[in-house]
Amino acid sequence: MKPVSTPYPKIELHVHLEGTVRPDTLRAIAKRNDYALPDDLDAVYACRDIPHFAEVFMLTVGALTHYDDFRQIVVDYAAEARAHGAVYLEAVFAPRLRHGFDSDAVFSGYCDGAQEALELHGVEVRLTPDIPRVYTLEEALTTAEYSVKYRDRGVVGLGLGGLPEEGFPPEPYAEAFAVARAGGLGSVPHAGEAAGPDSIRGALEALHADRIRHGIRAVEDPELVAELAARGIVLDVCPISNVLLGVVPSLEEHPLPQLVAAGVRCSISTDDPAIFATDLTREYEAAAALGVSAQAAYEAGVAGALCDEETRERLRQIGGAHDWDR
Numbered sequence: 001m002k003p004v005s006t007p008y009p010k011i012e013l014h015v016h017l018e019g020t021v022r023p024d025t026l027r028a029i030a031k032r033n034d035y036a037l038p039d040d041l042d043a044v045y046a047c048r049d050i051p052h053f054a055e056v057f058m059l060t061v062g063a064l065t066h067y068d069d070f071r072q073i074v075v076d077y078a079a080e081a082r083a084h085g086a087v088y089l090e091a092v093f094a095p096r097l098r099h100g101f102d103s104d105a106v107f108s109g110y111c112d113g114a115q116e117a118l119e120l121h122g123v124e125v126r127l128t129p130d131i132p133r134v135y136t137l138e139e140a141l142t143t144a145e146y147s148v149k150y151r152d153r154g155v156v157g158l159g160l161g162g163l164p165e166e167g168f169p170p171e172p173y174a175e176a177f178a179v180a181r182a183g184g185l186g187s188v189p190h191a192g193e194a195a196g197p198d199s200i201r202g203a204l205e206a207l208h209a210d211r212i213r214h215g216i217r218a219v220e221d222p223e224l225v226a227e228l229a230a231r232g233i234v235l236d237v238c239p240i241s242n243v244l245l246g247v248v249p250s251l252e253e254h255p256l257p258q259l260v261a262a263g264v265r266c267s268i269s270t271d272d273p274a275i276f277a278t279d280l281t282r283e284y285e286a287a288a289a290l291g292v293s294a295q296a297a298y299e300a301g302v303a304g305a306l307c308d309e310e311t312r313e314r315l316r317q318i319g320g321a322h323d324w325d326r
Contacts (some may be wrong), residue, residue, distance in 0.1 A: 008294045010162050010280050011301025011317050012269045012322075013188075014213050014236035016092045016130075017070075017110065019272025020077040021060050026100075030063045030071070035061070036208035038195035046243050047275050050194070054163060054274050061094065065101075067109040069159055074113025078123040080273075084280035087307060088124045092159055092163045103146050111153035123201055126307060128157040128188050131176060140176035148183030155185065156306040159213065160203070162190035168229035169195075170202040172288040177207040186306040187208040200228075209233070211304045216242060217254040218264070229263035234304030240278045241284040256290045265300040266292065295324040 021029070023041045030037050037059070038044050064070060072093065081089055093110050095103065107129075112126035129147050131140045147155050158180035160170055167326050172187055177187050191203035193214035203209040204227075214233035217223045228235070237256055242248045248255065259266055268287045270278050272295050284294050302315045 007096060008085055008285060008324065009087045009298060009322055010142075010294070011088045011267065011298055011305065011315065012081060012086055012280055013211070013234075013267045013301055013304055014088060014091045014092070014238060015081075016057075016096065016269060017073050017077060018064065019057060019058050019275050020080070021064075021073055022114065022274040025073075026060055026063055028067055033063060033065050033069070035063045035065070037187070045275060046277070050163065050245050052320040053245060053275060056122075057272065058269070060274075061096075067105045067112075070106055070237065071113035071116065074110055074125060075116050075120060078116055078117030079120045081280055082121045082123050084121055086127075086280055087318025088301070088311070090126045090156065090306065091127055092128050092130050095146065097135070097139050097142060098324065103142075103208055107146055107150045107153075107155070111150055111155065112156040121176055124307070124311060125154065126156040126305075127154050128159045128306070129155065130159040130161045130190075133162045133164060137172060137175060140173050141179060142181070144176040144179040144183075144185075145181055147185055147267050151184055156289070157186035157188045157210070160189035162193050162208045163215065165190065165194035165199055169199060171206040181208060185254075188213055188306070190214055192235075193242075193245075198222060199223060204233070210306065211236065214242075216247070216248075216255050216259065217221045219258050222262075225259065225264060228259075230301070232265065232315040234265045234267055235259065236269050236298055236304070237266045238269050238271035239283060239288070239290070241276050244276050251286055254290055255293060256287065260292055260296070263282035265303055266297070267301040267304050268292070268297040293324070295319070295322075296323075 027295040117125045131143050187207050187209045188211050189203040190213040196217045210232045215235045
């Protein structure tokens with residue numbers, strides 16, 4: 001994607017690395033891994049709904065098989081995000097336990113990519129592996145243990161995947177998240193996207209969520225909204241993803257303004273930018289169209305980040321030094 005000039009810094013707390021791989025990059029990776037792709041790949045990428053999104057996501061996941069693949073996609077996305085003003089990212093990746101991969105190669109690839117991203121592009125990247133909601137508790141515990149093992153190499157939190165959310169509540173994964181918390185990691189589950197307020201409450205109560213990825217269906221329960229505001233729980237909102245997946249009917253009907261008006265802090269992210277044909281600039285502009293300023297989105301990102309306090313203070317200074325009214 002062509003770099004753009006942007007006047008303001010951005011923080012992104014919710015981006016799936018597998019969903020950042022754009023078609024040309026996927027072709028190159030697939031070629032070196034002898035992985036077949038459809039001839040009409042660009043057309044295939046045009047997301048229509050949740051089943052189609054899952055199809056494209058898994059097509060990309062299938063091509064990523066080696067340490068260098070995992071490392072590369074972190075560095076590539078850091079370069080893209082930096083062109084849109086990103087100074088700090090929290091990126092999600094799937095652990096691939098069911099595919100016979102060497103977990104150390106997977107985690108090392110992503111962690112080394114994060115370090116390279118800082119060195120090459122000046123973007124701080126932290127990692128939050130996701131437990132797929134179809135995992136057994138044993139697989140979830142293994143994911144949590146590996147995440148703790150790589151805490152000193154950039155892993156800062158443990159997530160719970162977003163789909164399928166309906167019928168796959170968070171409570172069965174409480175033990176895995178307890179392992180992560182005991183190991184010093186934050187809790188950043190998906191909730192309140194395909195399922196409603198009960199999913200969010202489960203994430204808060206059973207998984208002790210520090211932040212909620214999506215969470216926009218909290219608007220269906222005013223008491224829950226009030227609780228999120230009172231507790232300072234940041235929601236990672238991805239406006240364009242929500243529209244394309246049919247979570248909300250249109251951008252104009254997005255609940256982001258209601259949440260912010262009720263005192264809920266909302267960061268802004270791309271979710272899966274390659275699949276949704278979006279980027280950080282477009283997402284921040286969508287939020288601005290809904291009345292959420294770039295400064296408010298940035299400050300919510302600072303508040304919600306799982307980084308160390310030294311990094312948080314540096315992010316505050318970056319935000320404080322910027323003329324947001326320019």
